[in-house]
Amino acid sequence: MTRKTAAPGGPATAEGPPAVALRGATASLGGRPVLRGVDLTVAPGETVALLGANGSGKSTTIRAVLGQVPLTGGELELFGTPLARFRDWQRLGYVPQRSTAAAGVPATVREVVAAGRLARRKFRPLGRADKAAVRHALEQVGMDDRAKDPVDALSGGQHQRVLIARALAAEPELLIMDEPLAGVDVGNQEALAATLREQVDQGTSVLLVLHELGPLAPLIDRAVVLRDGQVERVDNPDRLHDLACHPHGSEPAEAAPAPKIETGSLT
């Protein structure tokens, strides 16, 4: 197992370059500044949760990490390579925020999950290893018995599991998930937490947006709390219990205030 002990505010003992190193990131959407100097590091094997109120910039941050939102300032490196030179997109798996992108098209569950191999295969037919990865991903989310079903026939929670399987099929070194538990019932949340535990134990780095930590709480090494496009604070595992109860940063009356950590100290 490659898990490591993270110091408050940043990874302490990671080997190799961070999977994600975002420094002083600024970005605007619709002419309005949405990210206002975000620092975020995900070390190899580390699991980092992005928390914060609606509109605080969580999704924009991860879309910036994926190169989908251009930075107006700051720097981004993925696996030690500046974004402009980064080409190894097959090293990343992405679960977008609750999406219906695959619905309405005549695709089966297996076809949607197989799309997770696209970055590796380009448009070549799936090989044996690809098929095995797709099968394994379907098993991981408990959807192997639905492989031939049209995605249109699925419930919202099942759809979400298929999107997670699509990301897992890529066998990513960095898994990025935007609210992966949204619409997933409690039993399946537990199952997904177990799946994610397997990935983390294999050394996968994880960056995920969460509204509530729920069953994922024990997996999380660090929680970065955003507020109005800036890092409000960073919480280490000692604080995660409180966060589970107060995911948007409000303090319980009896709790000591979380230490304020300057954004510049994260990397």
Ligand SMILES: Nc1ncnc2c1ncn2[C@@H]1O[C@H](COP(=O)(O)OP(=O)(O)OP(=O)(O)O)[C@@H](O)[C@H]1O
């Ligand atoms: N395409 C867009 N054009 C203009 N403004 C946008 C766009 N997308 C997001 N925003 C704004 O940017 C801000 C940050 O949005 P973002 O989706 O990153 O927040 P979030 O923390 O992920 O919120 P939520 O928890 O509701 O998903 C919000 O004020 C939002 O209204």
